[in-house]
Amino acid sequence: MLIHVQFTCVRSDFKPQEPYPGVINFIIKQLRGIREASVPLDLTTIRGLMIGILKVQQPDVFTMTVVNNSKPFQCSDSFVGRFVKENLKWSKHSGTQAGQKLPADAKEQMEVCAFRLAIAIADHDIPDKCIVNGDQTGNTFSQSGQSTYAETGTKQVTVVRKEDKRAFTIMVGISMSGEVLPFQVIYTGHSVNSLLKLNQPGSAYKTHWGQGPKYPLGTW
Secondary structure, X not given: OHHHHHOOEEOOOOOOOOOOHHHHHHHHHHHHHHHHOOOOOOHHHHHHHHHHHHHHHOHHHHHOEEOOOOOEOOOOHHHHHHHHHHHOOOOOOOOOOOOOOOXXXXXXXXXXXXXXXXXXXXXXXXXXHHOEEEEEEEEEXXXXXXXXXXXXXXXXXXXXXXXXXXXXXXXXXXXXXXOEOOOEEEEEOOOHHHOOOOOOOXXXXXXXXXXXXXXXXXXX
């Protein structure tokens, strides 16, 4: 293991290749717990945590000399990067969504919800196909990044959709009987150009229009 090689030290009272499985497992457990809570971790944060744990549980590590190196062990950024790659199989990622924050009584709330559903289904004889689990997701009309090709030497590069996004909402659902419901596409009409044309030829569903404050709310 990488950590074992890094901790192989030369010292009169130190056994060569003696690993620290307890400390290593504790560090891994702490890092996984932090990540499961959706807390972002960079090399600086991980390095600080590792140094703190090592100084408390194995402080003599920092006084040992690494094999083939006259300098004592240092928990450097490069070492931390190799550690998380070899021991946790982690790599650098960009956040794609907000982390979910569970309340302290999440288990109790789910049990209460299950009981309420069971009572309602039994009392009103609700069939499976009428019990639907639904969710919604936002979709942009055109995916675009923050970079673009432009003339070399340009100091100011303008791009559209940098400050706002043109998007619509898709409502999806599936019944307890396993039937997938047709998608419901919702457009909030900030302008006429952001709405579908009425009864577009070839459309699989009929277009309906509701009453909006300025422009109608369309569902497809």
